[in-house]
Amino acid sequence: MFLKALLVALWVTWGLIDEQTFQFQTTRPIITGPVVGLILGDVKTGLLVGATVELMFLAVVFVGTAVPPDPTLSSAIATAFAILTGKGADIAVATALPVALIGQVVTTLQYTVVNVFFLHRGDKYAAEGNLRGLTLMNTLPLLMNFIFYGLPAFLAVYYGPTFVKPYIDMIPAKIIQGLAAGGGMIGAVGFALLLKSIKALYLWPYFAIGFIASAYLKINILGIGLLAITAAALHSHFMGSQKYVESPRM
Amino acid sequence: MTDERSAERLTRKDLWSIFFRQIFIRSALNFERHQAMGFANAMIPVIRKYYKTPKERAEVLKRHMELFLTQPMVSAIPIGIAAAMEERYATKKDIDPESINAVKTALMGPLAALGDSLINGTARPILAGFAAALAMQGSIIGPIIFLIGMTIITLGIRYYGVFKGYEQGVRMVADLQKSGLIAKLTELAGVAALVVIGGFIPQVVNVKTVVAYKAGDTVIKLQETLDGLMPGVLPLGITLIMYYLMTRKKVSAVTLMFLLMVLGVIGVYLNILG
Numbered sequence: 124m125f126l127k128a129l130l131v132a133l134w135v136t137w138g139l140i141d142e143q144t145f146q147f148q149t150t151r152p153i154i155t156g157p158v159v160g161l162i163l164g165d166v167k168t169g170l171l172v173g174a175t176v177e178l179m180f181l182a183v184v185f186v187g188t189a190v191p192p193d194p195t196l197s198s199a200i201a202t203a204f205a206i207l208t209g210k211g212a213d214i215a216v217a218t219a220l221p222v223a224l225i226g227q228v229v230t231t232l233q234y235t236v237v238n239v240f241f242l243h244r245g246d247k248y249a250a251e252g253n254l255r256g257l258t259l260m261n262t263l264p265l266l267m268n269f270i271f272y273g274l275p276a277f278l279a280v281y282y283g284p285t286f287v288k289p290y291i292d293m294i295p296a297k298i299i300q301g302l303a304a305g306g307g308m309i310g311a312v313g314f315a316l317l318l319k320s321i322k323a324l325y326l327w328p329y330f331a332i333g334f335i336a337s338a339y340l341k342i343n344i345l346g347i348g349l350l351a352i353t354a355a356a357l358h359s360h361f362m363g364s365q366k367y368v369e370s371p372r373m
Numbered sequence: 374m375t376d377e378r379s380a381e382r383l384t385r386k387d388l389w390s391i392f393f394r395q396i397f398i399r400s401a402l403n404f405e406r407h408q409a410m411g412f413a414n415a416m417i418p419v420i421r422k423y424y425k426t427p428k429e430r431a432e433v434l435k436r437h438m439e440l441f442l443t444q445p446m447v448s449a450i451p452i453g454i455a456a457a458m459e460e461r462y463a464t465k466k467d468i469d470p471e472s473i474n475a476v477k478t479a480l481m482g483p484l485a486a487l488g489d490s491l492i493n494g495t496a497r498p499i500l501a502g503f504a505a506a507l508a509m510q511g512s513i514i515g516p517i518i519f520l521i522g523m524t525i526i527t528l529g530i531r532y533y534g535v536f537k538g539y540e541q542g543v544r545m546v547a548d549l550q551k552s553g554l555i556a557k558l559t560e561l562a563g564v565a566a567l568v569v570i571g572g573f574i575p576q577v578v579n580v581k582t583v584v585a586y587k588a589g590d591t592v593i594k595l596q597e598t599l600d601g602l603m604p605g606v607l608p609l610g611i612t613l614i615m616y617y618l619m620t621r622k623k624v625s626a627v628t629l630m631f632l633l634m635v636l637g638v639i640g641v642y643l644n645i646l647g
Contacts, residue, residue: 143400146445148497148523153504153516167511174508174515177501178577182570183626184493186485188404188442192627220630227627238403245401245410249434252427254417257434258394261414264401297641304646305637307579308611312629314570314578315615317494321563329564333571338605344506347572348499351565358564359557 124281130162131199132269132277138195139268152176152198152219159202172202172215179219179306182313186320190234193226196272200279207284208291213299216306222279229271237271238264329354381464383419383456383539390418392535395452399445407442412477415452416459423463433459439474443481444488446530451480453538454545461542476546483555490562495569496526502573574612575605582607583647 134155142150149155152173160169176198185191200222201215208214241260248256318330336342336350383391398411416437424430443451458473500519507515538545549555584595599606611633618624640646 143402144396146523146527147520148501148527149520151497151501151519153501153508153519157508157513157516166513170508170511170513170516174505177505177508178579181498181501181505181573181577182494184489185626186489188407192630220634224627234402235404238401239405241401242403242405242410245413246438249413249438250431252430252434254421254430254434257410258414258417261397261401261410298638301638301641301646302634303637304580304641305634308608308633308637309630310578311574311608311612311615312619312626312633314574314612315619315629316626317498317566317570318612318616319620320489320494321566323560323563326560326563326567329567330571333568334574334605334609335571336568337572338575338603338609342572344499344502344573344576347569347576348503350572351495351499351568354568355561355565359561362557362560 127162128277128281131159131203131280132273134158134162135195135199135276136269136273138199139272140265142195143265143268150195152180152194155195155198156202159199160206163203163206165206168206168211169202171212172205173198175212175216175306176201176219179216179309180223180313181310182317184313184317184320190227190230192220192223193230193272194223196226196229196276197223199276200283203280204284204287204291207280208288210291210299213303214291217299217302220306220309225275226272229275233264233267233271237267329358381460383422383460387418387422388453388456388536388539391415391452391456391539392449392532394418395449395531395535398448398452406438406440408445408448409438409441412441412448412452412455413437416455419456419459419463423460436470436474441477441481443485444492446492446527447484447488447534449531449534450484450538450545451477453535453540454480454542456535457539457542476543480546480549483549483559487555487559487562490559490566492526494566495562497523498566498569498573502569502577506576574608578608578612580607580611581647582645584645 138150138155141147149158154173156171156173156176157166157169160166160172163169176194180192180194183191197219201219204218205211205215241264245257245260248260332354333347333350337347342350394415394417397414399408401410402408413434416433420430420433424433437455441448441451455473455477458468458476462468462470462473500522504515504519507518541548582596582599585592586595587593615629618629619626637646
């Protein structure tokens, strides 16, 4: 178990490093879920939890400097709990949001205190014209991810289930079911966030097209994606060389 | 003469080095000056080539330690442009170094809007939604396609940004602003995002009522009635209420998430939700 917990911790650390560098999106629940499932020997549950949590946070977009709820730590711990307590995807949904919010606080701490410390060290090296020093200060924060996210993931996976399981067993089935139902609705907040980020209100008929295609015509997710690209192409054509105005941001 | 001049310019090797450093644009992201250190770090290949004394190097580094913040992938464009401008200033001294920061600042906002709507608002939700739909059926193919797709996107944008931005230099800024290209792409991304949001809501937002009532001898299930009139009306309604609370009542997203969880528990206890 020690080794498995360590592997989960390393994966979570990598997920955060990826988010802060390459952005291959291994940080997303849809990847982290199955990987943690693989480590803990249950890919099927991992896939299911990963997909469920992914849909909860699918459209959660925080523009500018706002820190979104953390998807990596939360999906890793949610997957681990689902597998190790044997309670499946429902318990994962109930765990994911609280952990994501703890992750959000940790991230805020990282950006306001820890990385500001590195920035000021970087300022010092910049004033000395020390190129290597500056690169080092720009890279070291990545290693801090192990302390901030890897360690909590390790503790949660190694000790969590034994500590948490008695309490989980005490929770009435209806509460878990209710939390799962609530988790199913959380996706709506993400979509609302995304809607809010689109300033051009006169484009809303496209929203209706998407809804009708999906709700009435039962076109699946991939089909909706293709429809979206088609709509953008048509819009581009019919707008022609019309002048676009920069929409005010934030 | 020609030899000397070509030796003065940044080589492809230098640009690859900038590309690699661009990936670390937000590795030290902070709330004081955001991606400033990442930007300065990306300029190091240029600095190393043209400036040998610590004093000169410090001057350039200081210039790029000013506040900078945009979407990480598309930040490759201002980085490529800034590299071209720094090269020009170092070799010809015929531009004002202040203008380099002016260009960066001018591009920051529009590029952030474009990057956010293109990546986070369109490409990622489409690919992730598709992957999640496949994963729900127990298939590992979805996540793999998602990963491959996002890898191509993130590396492609960064490569294009650094190399094209350098090649076109300041001209690119003028072109982008004059033709309204950024605004146009942002609007098109908005169109695609709206279709995706509208289309995903009925399939991704999961809410069903179990309310049933008796009319004479037959039991009428409310969900079936709703599906007959307007399928997906509950997910749509909840999303629009969230949107209203968020924009008009300024309720935070996190509060709304908690609210929905509580609502879920209450709904199940009252036998409304299932």
